[in-house]
Amino acid sequence: MKKLITLFIILLTLNVVGQEVARVEPPNWWTKMKNPDLQLLIYGENISKTDVVIDYPGVTLEATTKVENPNYLFVDLKMAKDVQPGEFEIQFKQGDKVVDSYNFELWDREQGSTNREGFNSSDVIYLITPDRFVNGDTSNDEVEGMKEGLDRDYNYGRHGGDIRGIINSLDYLQDMGFTAVWLNPVLENDMPEASYHGYACTDFYQVDRRYGSNEEYQELNEELDKRGMKLIMDLIFNHCGSEHWWMHDMPMKDWINNYPEMKITSHRRTVNEDPHASEADKKAMVDGWFVSAMPDMNQKNPFLAKYLIQNSIWWVEYVGLEGIRQDTWPYPDKNMMSDWTKQLLEEYPDFNVVGEEWTTNPAIVSYWQKGKLNQDGYKNYAPSMMDFPLQSAVSEGLRNEESFDFGLIQIYNALANDFLYPDPYKLTIFPDNHDMSRFYVQVGEDVDLLKMGVTFFLTTRGIPQIYYGTEILMRHDGSEHGDIRADYPGGWKGDKVNAFTGEGMSDAAKDMQEYVSKIQNWRKNADVIHDGKLMHFVPEDGTYIYFRYSDDEAVMVILNKNAEAKTIKTDRFNEVTNGYKSGKEIISGATISDISEVTVPAKSAFIVELAK
Structure with missing residues (x-):
């Protein structure tokens, strides 16, 4: 017994x-x-x-x-x-x-946590790929037990940039006139190779130790708060990394879509809006894996959906975030995305969320914005979306020769599609980002065209975002992501060129840096750019003129693509200019005593504050 x-x-x-x-x-x-x-x-x-x-x-x-x-x-x-x-x-x-x-x-x-102001049109966002910006703490370059170590010679390797480096650089960003920082993902990516980009998360509650710690992430936001600046976190609900801890012992069979068979997504994103789409095609897009190293999470599983929603709220509260950028927006289950944006904004009504829907079709982008009355009854609550249609139009419009259908008219026509959006003034606009060729390269490394493009994005409607290095003419020879996301000069000890001090920089790079700083620091206090209406006029003779205006203020912006100076008579613009007699050009600082006509130098932009 x-x-x-x-x-x-x-x-x-x-x-x-x-x-x-x-x-x-x-x-x-x-x-x-x-x-x-x-x-x-x-x-x-x-x-x-x-x-x-x-x-x-x-x-x-x-x-x-x-x-x-x-x-x-x-x-x-x-x-x-x-x-x-x-x-x-x-x-x-x-x-x-x-x-x-x-x-x-x-x-x-914290008291007032729910009233946290999200990023908005008063901000200029600086987008940073953390591994490639500044190595502020060499002690975390190699972390025992993590699968990938330092390899700065490899364009897809880890180069050592970290949160400490970003903290150390905040005075520079503030002096440049940036008011918000968006970091590509900083959560743990313990993948065997090419883990630097951050989009294959292996722990949703832990900052990657090669970037620092959760506490340093908090410290970054505290330092930004001291400067009146904001922090935007990059999140991914669609997929995790194949080395995520739960991939070795999943809670349920349907936690991951198409597991273990693994099927790559069709990438046919329009099935989300298509009234004629088959269920088979919807499943092939939404349930497919983005790439083989990124298992597709099943947001239709209610436990996983709640897990992801709570995780985002946890990071907002833990760090004190002012915004979230959501990767691969159309790939997760769209009903879960609706639930998430609704619950997040119920908790933080003044918060902001921007989604990545990479298409040049504004009708598709508009489908996801808060307030859109969709034919299928679908409601989403994201205040902002990335304005890829406008990015493409500006890039092409500056590059193309002027004709009836091409050139500056492409920019005009892109903005003419704003009737599709519930609120185009809340869209996030940008010349480039971490996934595409740098804008400087897109415009053929023509500094004048780059300046015109940057001026446009800093003065038109929307919330501008600038990718790190645009302000110093960063370029690349290859077209791979690892080339585009190059190391920021001066971010590593021994760099021959230092963008923070000016050492070794070309005169052209220094000039561009000063150019961006001047516009952005002016923009900080230009309420009419933040909140004013937009009126533009059909481009003529290689020039495009638009206004940001309110009842009391008006700013005229002129883009001149011509190889010679242009004198523009302004009587055509009386709807806005009536009552204004003079102005000040922001970039040069010149006073214009009579605005009845304005002469703009060749291949340049003018920003004129009008005065009565």
């Missing part, structure tokens, strides 16, 4: 948790959240064979869900409005025995 009892105890022991709880995600939460519900993902060996016990005033255990993998539990909690910050124990019991526990912390939510 004793032998039977002993055997029974051994068998019972094998059924209990065989190790400490490996993960609780999110790892903490906050009091005073508008949404009282919280779902914890608990991971540990045979954790589902336990019962969860919580005893903390104001915290109610609503449900515990066991799924097909016994190593997971999903625990639903509800927080009372008056729940107090503190720490409580989550116990995991078998019978009367506590076999493991986790101390969960509720933090006090």
